[in-house]
Amino acid sequence: MKHLLLIEDNDDIRENTAEILELANYTVTTAENGKVGVEKALENKPDLIICDVMMPVLDGYGVLHLLNKNPELKGIPFIFLTAKAERSDFRKGMEMGADDYITKPFTEIELLSAIESRLKKVTLLQKQYAPDVTGIQEMLYDFAGNGLQHLTTDRNVNQYKKKQVIYSEGNHPSRLFYVQKGKVKTFKTNNDGKELTVGLYTEGDFLGYTALLEQTVYKDSAEAIDEAEIAIIPREDFEILINSNKEVAQKFIQLLAKNVSEKEEQLLALAYNSLRKRVADALLALHNKYKQEGQEKFSIHISREDLANIAGTATESLIRTLSDFKSEKLVEIKDGNIILLDEKKLERMFN
Secondary structure: OOEEEEEOOOHHHHHHHHHHHHHOOOEEEEEOOHHHHHHHHHHOOOOEEEEEOOOOOOOHHHHHHHHHHOOOOOOOOEEEEEOOOOHHHHHHHHHHOOOEEEEOOOOHHHHHHHHHHHHHHHHHHHOOOOOOHHHHHHHHHHHHOHHHHHHHOOOEEEEEOOOOEEEOOOOOOOEEEEEEEOOEEEEEEOOOOOEEEEEEEOOOOEEOHHHHHHOOOOOOEEEEOOOEEEEEEEHHHHHHHHHHOHHHHHHHHHHHHHHHHHHHHHHHHHHHOOHHHHHHHHHHHHHHHHOOOOOOOOEEEOOHHHHHHHHOOOHHHHHHHHHHHHHOOOEEEEOOEEEEOOHHHHHOOOO
């Protein structure tokens, strides 16, 4: 049963609204002003807050401001109740982070529909989808709704062989890629043809979305590390989904932010880390990305050139460092496979 917090200074409106919400099978906590409302939110975190704008002691804008400053309460769906219908009031509330506005007097249907809509969106954002084509189709259907049901059907899946290019730096994007099976890397190449791996992808990962969102050419290239199956989503379908659902857009913005953070860490490592540290980090990056559940010792078959590109070093230097790691019993090399023997020592590798 969802817990709602109703903050309203008018006794009649507060009591009648609370009764309606309880009849709709919600647990309701009430507060007669903004200050008491914030205190009750801190005592018992609600799933959604309904708040009047004009109140004594602390008005609705003040309540929303305090909630946004508290990490534990920030992000709770927030609906304003107001007798004012000025455009500037709506704009101010939305800019502060309100999810919806209901103008007094309102009907029971208006109130309950607004609450159900906000709670449903929160549930979708928290939902975990399977890391396969079925999962992405389910996500597209959940967020896009019946009107865009065509996005979830007849999705093409392309087969890529080892070393086969998926897209190339400098080309214009025409599709979004979703890794259903296999391993993929993205890399950049300088004028001398030297490569630096900038991203690793596996089942459940999207790639190629940065160029789509920026509406620019690809800033890197993508290539299959081994045989891969990749679902293809046309650019037009992706843009419809992004433009019609801010929640989906938010998910891809989060992916972009994560990518920026990872790139910053990679640049720092290339600038300041020793060769041994960079090779150890490259092995751990592969471990973190590709280790399978239940796998006792992580093992991967990867070319020394690819591993050198991940570590940002020459292949010859990589081979010498791997030989040192083997002598130190940090790794084992068997039939071309690299097996990590002591992950903790690799993590604690000094510069």
